[in-house]
Amino acid sequence: MKIEIDNITKKIGSQTVLDCISLSMESPAIYGLKGRNGSGKTMLMRAICGLIRLSEGEIRINGEILRKDISFPRSVGILIESPGFISHYSAYENLEALISIKNIVSRERITETLEMVGLEPGDKKSFRKFSLGMKQKLGIAAAIIEEPELVILDEPTNALDEQSLERLKKILGHLKEKGALVIISCHDTEDLLALSDVIIEMQDGKVISEWKINR
Numbered sequence: 001m002k003i004e005i006d007n008i009t010k011k012i013g014s015q016t017v018l019d020c021i022s023l024s025m026e027s028p029a030i031y032g033l034k035g036r037n038g039s040g041k042t043m044l045m046r047a048i049c050g051l052i053r054l055s056e057g058e059i060r061i062n063g064e065i066l067r068k069d070i071s072f073p074r075s076v077g078i079l080i081e082s083p084g085f086i087s088h089y090s091a092y093e094n095l096e097a098l099i100s101i102k103n104i105v106s107r108e109r110i111t112e113t114l115e116m117v118g119l120e121p122g123d124k125k126s127f128r129k130f131s132l133g134m135k136q137k138l139g140i141a142a143a144i145i146e147e148p149e150l151v152i153l154d155e156p157t158n159a160l161d162e163q164s165l166e167r168l169k170k171i172l173g174h175l176k177e178k179g180a181l182v183i184i185s186c187h188d189t190e191d192l193l194a195l196s197d198v199i200i201e202m203q204d205g206k207v208i209s210e211w212k213i214n215r
């Protein structure tokens with residue numbers, strides 16, 4: 001999987017929220033987006049998902065131009081803001097409903113994924129009664145259950161405790177082993193450094209630096 005971001009700009013009104021960004025990302029790797037609130041991390045993720053119309057430039061995914069050759073990346077799992085779930089369904093039932101759309105993974109994968117993120121597969125509690133942390137875990141589970149080639153997680157560590165953070169580290173490592181390209185953002189620099197292979201730093205809609213983490 002290769003993502004080529006070619007000179008993209010996104011203007012909203014008079015504000016330039018993405019400013020001439022060019023980047024190349026290749027799997028398997030975990031890219032961490034660093035930057036203050038409002039620096040453009042979420043907007044860049046939305047752009048890579050094909051969710052916004054660019055003012056200038058283009059994004060190619062495996063050579064295919066987004067919003068031209070393809071509407072969305074062909075194999076992608078996304079967690080951006082709070083995803084919609086069915087409020088009277090349990091975690092298991094929500095994932096069951098989700099995977100029934102494409103029907104490309106088995107039910108065993110539901111149990112496996114719930115255990116990976118730290119949710120109890122047999123828990124009957126409905127989504128509306130979930131704590132923030134539980135909602136976040138289910139959001140991560142939904143993004144990874146089908147083992148997509150591209151995984152985009154915006155602030156996945158929000159509302160997660162230390163143990164869940166360790167779990168997330170394992171999950172991302174596992175996705176990478178399977179050959180995925182993972183893009184995450186995180187307001188906590190220490191956590192971001194612990195989770196990523198490459199850091200991309202943003203400021204005022206621009207990429208100001210990019211560096212590899214040596215482990």
Ligand SMILES: Nc1ncnc2c1ncn2[C@@H]1O[C@H](COP(=O)(O)OP(=O)(O)OP(=O)(O)O)[C@@H](O)[C@H]1O
Pocket residue numbers: 012015017035036037038039040041042043044
């Ligand atoms: N729908 C919108 N209309 C106008 N401005 C917007 C809209 N969405 C985002 N912006 C602006 O675009 C800029 C980039 O926002 P973005 O959400 O990408 O930042 P971020 O780095 O992800 O920050 P955060 O960590 O707060 O999510 C901000 O200045 C924001 O105010």
